[in-house]
Amino acid sequence: MVRLDFRILHVKDKLMAVKKTYVVLSSKGGVGKSTLSSLLAFYAAERGASAGLVDLDFTNPSTHIVLGVDPREVRYVEEKGIFPALVGKLRYVTPAAFTRDSPLPLRGENVSRALFELISILRLDGLDYLFIDTPPGMSDEHMDIVYRLGEVVKPVVVTTPSPLSVSSVRKMISLLRESGLREIFLVENMGGGGLADVFKEPGITYLGYVPFYPGFDNCIGSLENVRRCPLRSFFESIVDKLVSEG
Amino acid sequence: MVHEWSLAEALLRYVASVYGPRIKTLKLRVGVLQSIDKEVLLFSIRELAGLYNVSLGDVVLEDEEAVFKCNRCGYEWSFNPGDLGEEVRESIHFLPEAVFAYTRCPRCGSRDFKVVKGRGLEVAEVVPG
Numbered sequence: 001m002v003r004l005d006f007r008i009l010h011v012k013d014k015l016m017a018v019k020k021t022y023v024v025l026s027s028k029g030g031v032g033k034s035t036l037s038s039l040l041a042f043y044a045a046e047r048g049a050s051a052g053l054v055d056l057d058f059t060n061p062s063t064h065i066v067l068g069v070d071p072r073e074v075r076y077v078e079e080k081g082i083f084p085a086l087v088g089k090l091r092y093v094t095p096a097a098f099t100r101d102s103p104l105p106l107r108g109e110n111v112s113r114a115l116f117e118l119i120s121i122l123r124l125d126g127l128d129y130l131f132i133d134t135p136p137g138m139s140d141e142h143m144d145i146v147y148r149l150g151e152v153v154k155p156v157v158v159t160t161p162s163p164l165s166v167s168s169v170r171k172m173i174s175l176l177r178e179s180g181l182r183e184i185f186l187v188e189n190m191g192g193g194g195l196a197d198v199f200k201e202p203g204i205t206y207l208g209y210v211p212f213y214p215g216f217d218n219c220i221g222s223l224e225n226v227r228r229c230p231l232r233s234f235f236e237s238i239v240d241k242l243v244s245e246g
Numbered sequence: 247m248v249h250e251w252s253l254a255e256a257l258l259r260y261v262a263s264v265y266g267p268r269i270k271t272l273k274l275r276v277g278v279l280q281s282i283d284k285e286v287l288l289f290s291i292r293e294l295a296g297l298y299n300v301s302l303g304d305v306v307l308e309d310e311e312a313v314f315k316c317n318r319c320g321y322e323w324s325f326n327p328g329d330l331g332e333e334v335r336e337s338i339h340f341l342p343e344a345v346f347a348y349t350r351c352p353r354c355g356s357r358d359f360k361v362v363k364g365r366g367l368e369v370a371e372v373v374p375g
Binding site for chain 1: 248249251252253255256257259260261263317337338340341342343344346347348357358360361365366367369
């Protein structure tokens with residue numbers, strides 16, 4: 001009897017067809033991964049790129065909250081797979097649409113199965129930039145992405161200037177390097193640019209920073225809020241760097 | 247064409263890559279949890295075999311009952327997605343793990359259970375040649 005996950009090659013094909021796939025990671029919680037992945041993807045799309053966002057935080061998806069999308073209203077068009085929903089110009093997929101935003105408790109192997117199932121049925125045709133949001137930590141989603149899909153994705157590691165966060169992501173970066181990922185992008189969130197020197201190392205590209213802003217909750221929750229966010233230029237500067245990298 | 251096509255695409259891609267372009271028998275288990283339309287799946291497999299230049303002999307599809315086991319109290323039960331509403335069934339069709347959002351152990355009420363069998367499409371046997 002053979003028990004095989006036959007989806008892996010197909011998933012790789014799908015991601016290879018996208019010009020660039022960025023997986024937004026951080027081993028530390030609360031550093032702004034979901035906000036960053038949502039806003040980078042949304043602003044990239046607003047600037048005319050064909051951009052998508054897939055939320056792979058199965059047990060606690062939150063990108064829909066950032067974008068002000070009611071997951072109960074999301075409908076995917078089905079045609080030889082499923083097309084992401086359109087949010088403004090952004091092509092968007094959240095697992096919350098399949099759970100109607102109910103709690104989804106998953107043990108490890110179920111996370112892996114869900115990850116490969118979801119990507120394997122997605123229609124990503126014509127996408128230039130795909131951003132993948134992930135949960136905090138270094139667990140199932142990360143292991144699958146790093147060890148099985150590492151050759152077709154580019155990691156964007158997020159950290160705040162807090163020593164707790166910096167120490168934590170250093171371990172993650174070390175693991176990413178160990179697994180053969182030679183090109184690692186880094187974003188400093190809620191900071192002032194000080195980490196540019198801290199992470200000045202071969203193989204790490206510092207993409208920029210987003211400053212701390214006490215009114216940040218007004219930057220999320222609806223597309224209007226996202227469009228009018230006073231920090232937009234900081235995110236767009238990061239988008240520019242990603243778009244221009246080779 | 248529904249998403250059985252993408253399942254068939256993944257399957258053909260894998261089978262051709264691992265076993266080569268000549269397959270005598272392809273035996274698949276179709277777990278009932280995912281409510282896969284077997285007729286559409288079979289049609290998609292045959293169509294894609296032509297597109298991918300895979301010579302495909304017999305394709306055998308076997309239904310597999312969905313069985314869950316509670317990690318808390320050990321209770322094991324058979325799950326019938328037909329008992330669910332259309333919208334929920336469709337969500338589980340796309341993402342079988344969504345079942346954890348809609349189902350609890352009938353004995354103790356826990357959501358901590360495992361899918362013992364019958365999740366979705368699986369390769370049971372491939373005979374090249």
